[in-house]
Amino acid sequence: MNIQLKTKRALVTASTGGIGFAVAKGLAEAGAAVVVNGRSEGSVNAAVARLLAEVPGASVIGVAADLSTAPGVASLLAGISDIDILVNNAGIYEPLDFFEAGDDVWDNYWHTNVMSGVRLSRALLPAMVDRGWGRVVFVASESARNIPADMIHYGVSKTAQLALARGLAKRVAGSGVTVNSVLPGPTLSDGVADMMKGEVERTGKSLESVVAEFVMQHRPSSIIQRAASVEEVANMIVYVCSTQASATTGASLRVDGGVVDDIV
Incomplete structure (x- = not known):
């Protein structure tokens, strides 16, 4: 399969390392112009330099922004335009017992893991619909379906991403825009x-x-x-962003190594 995205422009949030960087690299290798995002100028600049070194000739820019707040999302949006592919990868996780997780923890996870994708999708989806083509991907987790007892706050935020992606897919039905979730397992x-x-x-x-x-x-x-490699997870995400994946939408696609004991 030859995935070509030479006319497309992609935003990958939290892409200075890990799965996010692997996705940014995969999209750049397919020809997409890529916007790299992270919280600090230093990490973003380093990731842009690394990406240009690993994919010579790639079209890459970096925008530093903290997506856990509405002003942070607004600052990111101010630095980009004409996005065809949105990969919502920004997220946080940490084991913490339910009875020790106060409202501040729940608020932080909700705004970082869920509302960042809500705000970016609300801003970028309409133009995709107008153009008749677009891809939105939420990088969720097998924890969305297999809620960890030691990270209930995290699992709930990831389950919310699945619901959000499914609802958005239905909201833009028939437009040529697809919205999906990808569920990594241990990576x-x-x-x-x-x-x-x-x-x-x-x-x-x-x-x-x-x-x-x-x-x-x-x-x-x-x-x-x-554990899966970050490249194995990125491969699924890059495919879902491709023109070849036009019949896949509203789906929760597992790259969990079979952790979730389910045939669906």
């Missing part, structure tokens, strides 16, 4: 690598082995019995 991102660094040093095992053991301890239903 070997930069953050996970940092988290496991001490265990790698202590045991002398490879990072991949340590993370695989962690996956089987905490997600024993995994069928691939390892």
Whole structure:
């Protein structure tokens, strides 16, 4: 399959590292002009430089903005135009017991994980509909369907993303615009690598082995019995953004390694 996005312009939120950077790279390799986003100028500039080094000749700009607030989203929107592909990847997660998570925690997760996508979709979808083509993707999580007892606040925010994506797909039905969710499972991102660094040093095992053991301890239903790479997750997202995926909308597409024990 030859995915070509040479005439398209994509915004990938939280794309200075991890899954977001892998998505930005995949879209750039397919020819899309890409807007990289992160919270700080330093991280954004570094990601833009890295992307240009890895995809020579790519069309890339960076916009720093904190998407957990309405003013932050507004500042991002002020720096971009003519977006055809929106990948809502901005999100936070951290284990915290339900009885210790106050309103401030719930508000932070709601605004970062859910309202950032609401605000960006509300601003960018109408022009996609007018042009008769567009792609919106919410990067959710298998935790949306498999709510973790130690991160209920996170799981609820991810379930909300699925509902939002499905509703938006129906709202723009017949327009040529698709809206989908992609649900990664355990993924070997930069953050996970940092988290496991001490265990790698202590045991002398490879990072991949340590993370695989962690996956089987905490997600024993995994069928691939390892973490996915950020590239494996990005591959699904890039496909959903392609012209070839025009009949896929309103869907929740799993890249969870089979963690969710379900045939649907």
